Amino acid sequence: MMTRDECFAVLHELRRHDVVVITTMSAAAPWARLSDSSLNFASVSSAMAHAADFAMGIALARPERQVWVLNGDGSLLMSLGTLVTICQTPPPNLVHFVLENNTYEVTGNQLIPGAGKAAMVQFAHGAGFPQVHEFQCAETMSRELPAILERAGPAFVNLRMAPGREPAPSLDRPLSDCAREFRQALEKQGS
Amino acid sequence: MPPKIITREPATDEATMRERSTRIVAGLLDLDITHAVGVADNMSRFIFDELNEDPSVSVVPVCREGEAWAIASGLWVGGKRPVVLIQNTGFLEAGDALRGTAVDMGVPLPALIGYRGYRSLSTPTPDSVASLFEPTLRAWGLPYHFLQENKEGETLRAAFMEAQSLGQPVAVLMT
Numbered sequence: 001m002m003t004r005d006e007c008f009a010v011l012h013e014l015r016r017h018d019v020v021v022i023t024t025m026s027a028a029a030p031w032a033r034l035s036d037s038s039l040n041f042a043s044v045s046s047a048m049a050h051a052a053d054f055a056m057g058i059a060l061a062r063p064e065r066q067v068w069v070l071n072g073d074g075s076l077l078m079s080l081g082t083l084v085t086i087c088q089t090p091p092p093n094l095v096h097f098v099l100e101n102n103t104y105e106v107t108g109n110q111l112i113p114g115a116g117k118a119a120m121v122q123f124a125h126g127a128g129f130p131q132v133h134e135f136q137c138a139e140t141m142s143r144e145l146p147a148i149l150e151r152a153g154p155a156f157v158n159l160r161m162a163p164g165r166e167p168a169p170s171l172d173r174p175l176s177d178c179a180r181e182f183r184q185a186l187e188k189q190g191s
Numbered sequence: 192m193p194p195k196i197i198t199r200e201p202a203t204d205e206a207t208m209r210e211r212s213t214r215i216v217a218g219l220l221d222l223d224i225t226h227a228v229g230v231a232d233n234m235s236r237f238i239f240d241e242l243n244e245d246p247s248v249s250v251v252p253v254c255r256e257g258e259a260w261a262i263a264s265g266l267w268v269g270g271k272r273p274v275v276l277i278q279n280t281g282f283l284e285a286g287d288a289l290r291g292t293a294v295d296m297g298v299p300l301p302a303l304i305g306y307r308g309y310r311s312l313s314t315p316t317p318d319s320v321a322s323l324f325e326p327t328l329r330a331w332g333l334p335y336h337f338l339q340e341n342k343e344g345e346t347l348r349a350a351f352m353e354a355q356s357l358g359q360p361v362a363v364l365m366t
Binding site for chain 1: 252253258260264265266269270287291292296
């Protein structure tokens with residue numbers, strides 16, 4: 001099974017400069033260490049479970065650019081209905097990645113409900129995602145993901161990985177400042 | 192003996208609700224709203240019906256009200272002008288989503304919220320939602336306006352302007 005660092009190295013390599021990336025929980029700091037793009041937005045100090053729907057809103061507003069959300073499995077379980085909501089008003093430019101490590105990592109790797117039993121890809125299939133994929137090996141992911149990213153979505157990509165030891169993330173300034181700066185970045189690069 | 196199931200409260204007649212919904216939709220269109228995000232209830236169903244027929248507004252139905260705040264926040268960050276339409280029951284459910292997205296992100300977002308139970312506020316009722324609603328709005332620091340009959344457009348504009356000037360969501364209550 002891949003590590004998050006191996007997985008993120010592949011995503012970072014494949015990410016075009018104009019792709020929006022929304023991160024949350026244990027993905028936020030590791031992704032920020034790899035990329036300081038103004039099109040990154042860390043859904044941190046915010047509401048758990050609401051990175052994917054926030055990303056959906058951006059994808060609907062900005063159909064000209066691809067929007068990735070790096071969601072957690074625990075976060076997804078807190079708002080499973082969001083998968084259905086996405087498929088009801090499907091933004092073809094949204095890629096919903098789930099980092100499945102089966103734990104609430106930032107609070108000390110407690111097992112999530114359904115760990116090892118619940119199948120994330122089955123949730124996505126059931127919700128009606130036109131594209132559902134799963135990877136547990138960075139090499140395969142590196143080989144197959146580029147073609148997936150070229151197709152119309154919304155896509156659901158489950159990334160099975162080993163739990164890490166990421167502490168709880170926080171922001172160095174108010175979320176409102178981050179949102180305003182992010183909005184300006186989207187405006188600037190969208191014009 | 193099991194409880195007898197009764198109708199929750201007398202419904203306003205359909206023709207009146209439709210007329211009112213038409214005025215509300217006109218008010219929303221006048222504000223150049225681009226997206227309506229939420230969950231329909233008995234009061235808002237005709238608003239959703241009319242918005243679904245209007246090509247200038249995209250309706251985004253959600254499974255749970257918390258999603259409405261997050262999606263609307265994403266839409267605003269992306270440069271759109273959304274409105275949230277939910278009922279007070281869902282509002283109570285969605286507290287952390289409201290706090291963690293629209294409020295903390297400073298999103299100037301008008302929200303039309305159905306006030307279930309308003310007419311039975313001063314009477315004994317097993318439905319507690321109405322008695323908790325306004326205290327919760329105040330506790331969460333959300334300014335609110337009551338939607339006034341035949342002044343729907345003015346009320347919506349006032350709420351929208353307040354949201355813009357405060358940089359935060361403002362509620363409009365539908366009784």
